[in-house]
Amino acid sequence: MAVSIEDVEHVAKLARLHLTGEEKETIRRQLSDVLEHARVISEVDTSGVPPTSHALPLVNVYREDEARPSLDPDEVVSNAAWAVEHSFKVPRIL
Amino acid sequence: MGFETVIGLEIHAELATESKMFCGCSTDFGGEPNSRTCPVCLGHPGVLPVANREAVASTILLGLALRCAVTPRSVFHRKNYFYPDMPKNFQISQYDVPLTSGGTLSMDMEGYTREVGITRVHLEEDTGKSIHIGESGRIHGADFSLEDFNRAGIPLAEIVTEPDMRSPEEARVFMQLLRATLEYLGISDCKMEEGSLRCDANISVSVDGRPGTKVEIKNMNSFRSLFRALSFEEERQRTELGLGHEVVQETRHWDDAAGVTHPLRSKEEAFDYRYFPEPDLVPIEPDLEWVEELRGRLPELPRARRNRFEAEYGLPGEISAMLTGEKALADYFEEAVASGQDPVALAKWIAGDLVALLNEAVVPIQACPVHPRGLGELVALVAQRIISGKMAKDVLREAFETGKGPERIVREKGLAQIEDEGELEAVVDRVIEENPDAASDMREGKEQALKFLMGRVMKATRGKANPELATSLIRKKLSP
Ligand SMILES: [Zn+2]
Numbered sequence: 285m286a287v288s289i290e291d292v293e294h295v296a297k298l299a300r301l302h303l304t305g306e307e308k309e310t311i312r313r314q315l316s317d318v319l320e321h322a323r324v325i326s327e328v329d330t331s332g333v334p335p336t337s338h339a340l341p342l343v344n345v346y347r348e349d350e351a352r353p354s355l356d357p358d359e360v361v362s363n364a365a366w367a368v369e370h371s372f373k374v375p376r377i378l
Numbered sequence: 379m380g381f382e383t384v385i386g387l388e389i390h391a392e393l394a395t396e397s398k399m400f401c402g403c404s405t406d407f408g409g410e411p412n413s414r415t416c417p418v419c420l421g422h423p424g425v426l427p428v429a430n431r432e433a434v435a436s437t438i439l440l441g442l443a444l445r446c447a448v449t450p451r452s453v454f455h456r457k458n459y460f461y462p463d464m465p466k467n468f469q470i471s472q473y474d475v476p477l478t479s480g481g482t483l484s485m486d487m488e489g490y491t492r493e494v495g496i497t498r499v500h501l502e503e504d505t506g507k508s509i510h511i512g513e514s515g516r517i518h519g520a521d522f523s524l525e526d527f528n529r530a531g532i533p534l535a536e537i538v539t540e541p542d543m544r545s546p547e548e549a550r551v552f553m554q555l556l557r558a559t560l561e562y563l564g565i566s567d568c569k570m571e572e573g574s575l576r577c578d579a580n581i582s583v584s585v586d587g588r589p590g591t592k593v594e595i596k597n598m599n600s601f602r603s604l605f606r607a608l609s610f611e612e613e614r615q616r617t618e619l620g621l622g623h624e625v626v627q628e629t630r631h632w633d634d635a636a637g638v639t640h641p642l643r644s645k646e647e648a649f650d651y652r653y654f655p656e657p658d659l660v661p662i663e664p665d666l667e668w669v670e671e672l673r674g675r676l677p678e679l680p681r682a683r684r685n686r687f688e689a690e691y692g693l694p695g696e697i698s699a700m701l702t703g704e705k706a707l708a709d710y711f712e713e714a715v716a717s718g719q720d721p722v723a724l725a726k727w728i729a730g731d732l733v734a735l736l737n738e739a740v741v742p743i744q745a746c747p748v749h750p751r752g753l754g755e756l757v758a759l760v761a762q763r764i765i766s767g768k769m770a771k772d773v774l775r776e777a778f779e780t781g782k783g784p785e786r787i788v789r790e791k792g793l794a795q796i797e798d799e800g801e802l803e804a805v806v807d808r809v810i811e812e813n814p815d816a817a818s819d820m821r822e823g824k825e826q827a828l829k830f831l832m833g834r835v836m837k838a839t840r841g842k843a844n845p846e847l848a849t850s851l852i853r854k855k856l857s858p
């Protein structure tokens with residue numbers, strides 16, 4: 285399955301990646317190879333096999349609804365590149 | 379041209395659990411920024427979310443109340459996007475297999491019933507709060523934003539309706555009924571102003587049965603703004619179509635102060651959230667026993683209660699709808715009914731004067747200074763003609779302001795009506811003597827003189843004369 289340059293540009297944009305023309309072509313080829321591999325796998329007859337969204341045979345794992353102590357807000361922002369008092373400060377959004 | 383408005387809603391309700399959806403942080407409103415965060419809700423590497431059982435139960439309960447089917451196996455998905463209100467860069471939500479789906483909510487409109495299809499009710503986590511700092515104070519043009527993740531990870535039920543509403547009024551009634559349903563279930567605080575209940579809408583206008591173009595409206599923070607925004611948008615689209623223009627498919631923002639919607643800057647890239655199953659959370663397979671236990675917990679819901687109030691107590695539809703629109707108000711009414719007084723009279727006092735007093739003082743019914751029993755006393759005092767209806771209004775206000783019972787107020791202030799015929803006759807005689815002109819007008823059959831004389835009697839008795847008795851005495855003495 286061939287991936288187009290437009291597909292690469294779209295995915296790159298969603299992932300906030302800036303690619304050069306050369307990189308786009310390399311990634312286009314690599315992604316096409318990955319999808320080709322998936323196509324081969326999809327040839328296996330899986331009718332009657334439920335889709336595997338999870339590798340473990342576990343369901344219904346819950347915690348009880350009990351509030352527990354949170355972190356100290358000083359600690360929360362201690363690694364932040366930019367903070368104002370206890371809020372994270374981020375560059376303008378739009 | 380035959381226009382028809384088509385509206386669908388998407389509602390988010392924060393669930394009133396003690397702790398967040400996937401970690402133990404408290405869900406209390408307010409608090410210092412980031413004081414209710416931990417490595418899980420801050421999205422630190424290597425942490426494992428674990429689902430809150432109560433949040434799952436609340437969502438299933440809501441689905442059942444909306445007559446949805448519970449999905450035998452549902453999973454969480456990651457919804458990927460870059461926006462600083464989610465530290466993980468994704469929100470845990472549900473995608474193709476929501477917890478519940480395919481329900482209905484019936485609502486009683488004036489003269490007809492509207493069935494609104496419920497597409498799905500699913501569970502997700504709330505995002506953090508951004509405060510945009512800059513000259514304009516709005517997102518556009520902000521210099522930077524401050525992020526508080528106290529809200530990030532609070533469980534959120536998302537309710538999506540079918541496009542089954544046909545007017546802004548239906549959308550408002552739906553929203554109120556849904557709010558009441560959440561309140562009856564006791565699973566959400568339902569405070570639109572505080573953002574624990576939020577609503578977006580899709581609205582289109584079809585022309586002669588041809589489907590119109592859907593426009594999404596955001597930022598409606600009250601029932602009133604929902605109604606106003608949709609009314610504005612309905613009119614705007616009709617005008618465009620009437621002029622032969624196309625309606626553009628877009629997202630518009632409601633500006634409550636200006637009373638208009640305007641387009642949000644459109645994204646060059648269509649949204650692509652690249653949903654995929656959340657590998658850190660195992661699937662949910664609610665066992666039948668649990669679902670049945672939850673079904674057994676369903677209380678009497680607002681519409682059923684409304685119908686019962688009409689059938690059992692003979693309440694008029696409008697008053698019944700108003701009382702049952704808020705669980706605490708309906709509870710108050712039923713407690714007052716236990717006093718044995720006339721339910722219709724009690725309902726009218728609650729829906730009229732009492733609610734007005736509560737609104738005026740900005741006091742919720744739960745904190746009403748007048749006990750339901752006290753309201754029963756008031757209705758009894760009027761029924762036994764100890765006080766007039768007009769005096770009862772003042773007594774209720776005094777009871778509201780002082781917390782004293784109506785019987786005590788009447789006793790302490792000597793407000794009891796003059797019921798004694800001899801006592802009242804003396805007053806009437808004196809009034810006739812002092813107002814000979816009015817008296818002779820009355821004898822000549824001029825009815826307006828009666829009003830004047832009654833006024834004098836009321837003044838002389840400081841409003842305590844039994845009005846019917848005083849009227850009949852005046853008529854008897856001054857009959858033409
Ligand atoms: Zn947390």
